[in-house]
Amino acid sequence: MIHQVSYEFFFAGLSFLLLFAIGYTLKKFRFPYVLSFMLVGILLSLILAPQKDSPVMFKILEHIAVPLLFFFIGLDYSFEKLRGAVKIFLPGIIDFIFNFIFPFLIIHFGFGLGFIDSFFLASVIYPTSTAITSKLLFDYKRLANPEAEFLINLLIFEDLVVILLLPFLYFFSGIKTEDSFPDFQDYFLLIVKLIGIFLFFFILYRITKRLSDFLDRISDEDIFIFLIFGAIILFSEIPNIIGVPASVLSAFLLGVVIPETKTKNRIELSISPIRELSIGVFFFLFGYKMDFTLEKINLTQLVFILAMTFVFKFASTYLSGIIYGLRKISALRGALSYCIRGEFSFVILTLHEKIKGISFFALVVNIVLGTLLFAYATKIAEFIFIRKQKS
Structure with a gap:
């Protein structure tokens, strides 16, 4: 027993040191932390293959990582800000059609995969990485x-x-075969429960606005972190208890209802280290548990999926940029910068075992190539338009 506990702590300590050392080293080459963390997981899985089980403390951090991630995403929004994003609606619909509907149809009818497998793969292909893209926009000024x-x-x-899709993806992840597909009543109940969750958080939003002064006062307490951390875990688990796979939606909405006062800044300062720790462990374990048996990978499908992550996203972003009102050179620069997948795709990937192998390799290659494309987007756009002007 003592030996097992010692091994778990040794494994945890070694993992954290490697997460820092490799992450810090690769950062010098503008390597995204997401890939660094997964690389450490892959490295340790190859070294410690006979003992694949991870420490209990890692499992706890892995479980709370996704709700924490979506809570922090929610903190960046408010109900007023969400209502104000009308201008992006048409470009967003075009983006969804090109990067979700088209891939779904190609995978389902072209590759012959079932509805659920196709739905999951299309969901993996669809979202651009918010974390990586926003970080690169900042890094490249x-x-x-x-x-x-x-x-x-x-x-x-x-x-x-993605946040609206995730409850349905969690719902589908519990379906073992296409034959056991849920009926209309199951969908109806799911939608009714989701509407109930939205109403609950809207009421909570009205309450927190009235209590903003009180929240500001107690946010100065050293033990304020217990209130927030407990609320995130509690509210993200309540939907699961009532039979709604909407833990990430609840965590996101909890972030949205926090008033834009001193409380929000205090929360970000208090919880940020735990979020970084949890998300690092989440992506580390993703790489650690991954099965890298290449025989299971259909190379034709892999190439097609990788191509779809670039071709459709580039085309839709360029077209959407023009509709949004950008000049052609700005739309081209934006399209070249918007092809990177990341955290959302990997979260979705964990929900469906059948697509893990093929999607993982496609995503890793996409992040590497997409980051390079971002780095050279300005030069490529200027080269194309300067050459056009000269001709």
Whole structure:
């Protein structure tokens, strides 16, 4: 027993040291932390293959990582801000058609995969990485560019669509075969419960607005972190108890209802280290548990999926940018910068075992190539338009 506990703590300590060392080293080459964390997981899984089980403390952090991630996404929004994002609606719909509907139809009818497998793969392909794209916009000092506002608004639209899709993806993840597909009544009950969750958080939003002064006062307490951390875990688990797979939606809405006062800043300062720790462990364990048996991968499907992550996203972003009102060079620069997948795709990937292998390899290659494409987007756009002007 003592030996087992010692091994778990040794494994945890080694993992955290490697997460820092490799993450810090690869950051010098602008390597996204998401890939660094997964790389450490892959490395340790190859070294410690006989003992694949991870420490209990890691399992707890893995479980709370996703609700924490979506809670922090919710903190960036408010009900007023969500109502104000009207201008992005048409570009967002175009983005959804190109990057969800088209891939779903190609995978379902072209590859012959079932409805659920196709739905999950299309969901993996659809969202651009908010974390990586926004970080690169900052790192490359492009937040002042004309396309930056458009890209950020489009990221917001995609975030909301993914958050609305996730309850259905969790719902589908419990279906073992296409034959056991739920009937209309199951869908109706799910939608009614989701509407109930939205109403609950809207009422909570009205209450927190009235209590904003009280929340500001207690946010100065050293033990305020217990209130917030407990609320995130509690509210994200309540939907599961009532039979609604909407833990991430609840965590997101809890972030939205927090008033834009001193309380919000205090929460971000208090919980940020736990979020970074949990998300690092989440992606580390994703790489650690991954089965890298190449025989299971259909290379033709892999190439097609990888191509779809670039071709459809580039085309839809360029078209959407023009509709949004950008000049052609700005729309092209934006389209070249918007192809990177990331955290949302990996979260979706964990829900459906059958698509893990093929999607994982496609996503890793996409992040590497997409980051390079972002880095050279300005030069490529200028080269194309300067050459056009000369001719």
